[in-house]
Amino acid sequence: MATECYTQLGFGFQPKLVVDFAGGTLTTDAGLLLVRQFVGHALPLGDVHHGRVETALATHAPAAGVHQRSWTLPPLRRRLSGRAEVKVQFLGHAGLLIQGGNTRILMDGWFSPAGAFDSSWFQLPSNHHLGERDWSHVDAFVVSHEHLDHLDAGFLRRQSAATPLHVVSFGSPLFLRKILRTTGRTPKVLGTGREYQIGEIRARAWIEPSPMNQDSVWAFTHRGRSIVHTVDSRLSIEELDEILEFTGGPPDLLLLQHSGASWYPLVYEILSPVEKRMRSLTKRERKLAYARSVADHMRPGTVVINAGPPAFLDPQLRQVNADPSFPTPGESRAWLEKVGYRGRVEAPLPGDEIDLRTGEMTEDPAMHGEFSWAQAESYIEGYARRCEPAIAAAYRHADELRVIDMDAAVHEHFTAMLALSPYFNERIDLTLCLDVEGPQSGRWLIDFGRSPSVRKARDGDEYQYRYTMHSRWLKRILVEGLPWEDFFLSLRFTAFRDPDIYNDHLLGLMKFNDPASLTAVEEYERSLSDETIVRDTPDGLRCEIARYCPHAGAALDHAPIEGHLLTCLNHHYVFDLDTGKCLTGNCVLRARKLS
Ligand code: FES
Known part of the structure; x- marks a missing residue:
């Protein structure tokens, strides 16, 4: 009943x-x-x-x-039988140890002393000691998605093969293959439409509808206590309501990612330092506004600000630590207070623990003795010195890779990529310049237009996108199959684009570089319903528009309209309702004026 x-x-x-x-x-x-x-x-x-x-x-x-x-x-x-013993220990970045009754689940632990993304990102503060702990009492591991600050392959390789690793499927085998290749484990794949019992803990995962965005939200409950870890997903109101139904009302704990996790606008050389800063601030505000809207909707007992900022310790990247798109938890908390969020907000350090029955937070004394966000700058100085050997090893490893004929290797790589998906090529429809510096330098043009081709660039050639990178990192991609997105997240490149419009399909093709994943995206995008809705602008214009966003399918029923501009709440693409043109991405919204 x-x-x-x-x-x-x-x-x-x-x-x-x-x-x-x-x-x-x-x-x-x-x-x-x-x-x-x-x-x-x-x-x-x-x-x-x-x-x-x-x-x-x-x-x-x-x-x-x-x-x-x-x-x-x-x-x-069911909710009231017995006492609800649920504790959550925060393990740094997005990592959690959830204890419900006698069951322990470790999610998204990232402890590697080499950081992630070829030692460009490091945990802040360092939680490397937690990776050395005996985790044999854990009943299950959960990894939300493939980014290396959530998927610590070295850590998972060291754990008992008998402890299951739970993941969700994103409609293609890419994520599962990455886990198998890097950890040697075959994960247990949970479907997203139903709940599972992991020991004494109920669990359920949600993913974004488009396979272009591969991230997952997880909710856990045990005897009426509940935890929702949103990681970096964008969810619709309907999905948030589904989560609330699963948790039986507002969760006790809601973990919200507040910090940046991409290379925009940091690497864009077309922006002046002032413009870059302004865009970083806008990006941060949007991210926090989304986090706040989720918190307002879910009304949790406690919001936990988590998953960042990472520390950038490579001398080439040290300036990134000051970029506003990577706010400290204190800055994010202050912003939430400024905009009127009145709920409880915590920013725990690694080792801190919350008891969900009492709401009491226990601090890790050693961690609080050695780190505070107020002194993060000086902490990073010493941390960078300690991690110098790991960073040097990443450079040395890449430098030692051998490519005999770079021109042939680039041709082979991009010719194969261009043959993967006419659907993607058609939507990319531009010329990319690959500008490689250092030993074996060169410039290549990859044309994704009607007659896809790869060739050496000549003076005066035109292109719309350019990536400039050192040849050592290109060798990681060409020789070792480093995914392009893992390289982009290292921030060790600069980018140019003209017009200044994000090309989602270009990134999609490069990051997946895999036929099954590209087919999954194509099938999803082709299946988007033709349904339309009518929306009014503030000055009384009636418009019939596609109900679902042409970017990744979010419903536009509640998308805010200012003037004649509609902003999709999922990834903040802005559409001009007069023309349907997207001002921030390369897609078009079906739109028709009715009055
Ligand atoms: S779904 Fe991404 S901006 Fe609309």
């Missing part, structure tokens, strides 16, 4: 919380739990009914600001 928790308008139109558990007895504990689930935090004891209430309906005036809405909770009996 379902238990429902919802609001009604009571006397004076004040919202009233209604707990309807369809039979049984509502005790004080049950009332407290349900009320807490509903408003997102514990209310004072005197605010709820005391004692036993021998009726199927109990009403209570909730705290101010509760919006009218409802959802179905799992049966009361």
Whole structure:
């Protein structure tokens, strides 16, 4: 039997919380739990009914600001049987150790002393010691996606092969192949439409609808306590509601990524330092605004700001530490306060632990003794010295790779890429200049237009995109199959584009470079419904537009409109409703003026 928790308008139109558990007895504990689930935090004891209430309906005036809405909770009996022993230990960056009853799940642990992305990113603060811990008591590992600050292959290789590794499938075997190749493990693949029992913990994952964006959100529950780890996914309101239904109301803990995880606008040489800074600030605000909208919708007991910023310790990259797209947790927390977010926000350090039954946070004394965000700059100085050998090893390894004929290797690589997907080539429809510096330098043009081709560049040739990189990193790609996206995330390149428009399909083709993944994206994009909706601009223009964003399929029913510009909330592409043209990406929204 379902238990429902919802609001009604009571006397004076004040919202009233209604707990309807369809039979049984509502005790004080049950009332407290349900009320807490509903408003997102514990209310004072005197605010709820005391004692036993021998009726199927109990009403209570909730705290101010509760919006009218409802959802179905799992049966009361199941939620209240036994005490909810759920603890979460924060392991640095996006890593978590979740303990529910006797089950322990370790998610997205990243501990490598060599950092990630060829030692361009490092954990901040260092959590390398946690990788050396005995993790044999863990019942399962979870990895949300393929980025190396979430998938620590060396760590997973050292763990017992008997401990299962859980992942989701993104519609192609690429992620699974990467795990097998780098960790030697065959993961357990969970479907995204259903829940799973991992020991005593219920788990469910969500992914973005388009296979172009391969990231996943995970939710875990144990006896009425719940954790939602959003990682770097963008979810629709419908998906957030599905998560709330799974967690039975606001989660106790909501982990939100606040820091940048891409190379835009850092590497773009077309931008002046001032423009770059402005764009980084805009990007950060958008990311935080999205995080806030998720927190507003889910009303968790505690928001945890996590997954960054990383430390850039390579002398070539040290200036990135000051870029606004990588804010400190303190800056993000201050922003949330400034825009009126009033819920509890925590920014734990590695080793800190929260007890979800009491909400109490226990700090790791050694970590708090050696690191504080206020002194991050001087900490990074010493950290960089300690990590010099790892960075030098990454350079040495790349330098020692041998390519006998660079021209032939570049031709072979891009000729194969150009043959993968006419669908992608057609949508890229531009010429890319690959500008390689250092030993075996050269310039090549890769034409993705009607007659795809690769050739050496000549003076005066025209192109719309350019990547400039050192030949050592190109050798990592050509000889060792380093994925282009892993290279791009290292930030060891500069980029040019004219016009200044992001070409999503170019990145998609380069990062996947795999026929099955490209086919999955093509099938998804071709399947997008023709459904239309009518939206009005503030000055009264009525427009019929495609219901789903041409970028990655997000519903546009609630996309904000300013003037005649509509902004998709998923990745913030901006569309001109007069023409349908996307001002920030290479796609077009079907749009027709009705008045
Ligand atoms: S789905 Fe990416 S901007 Fe709309």
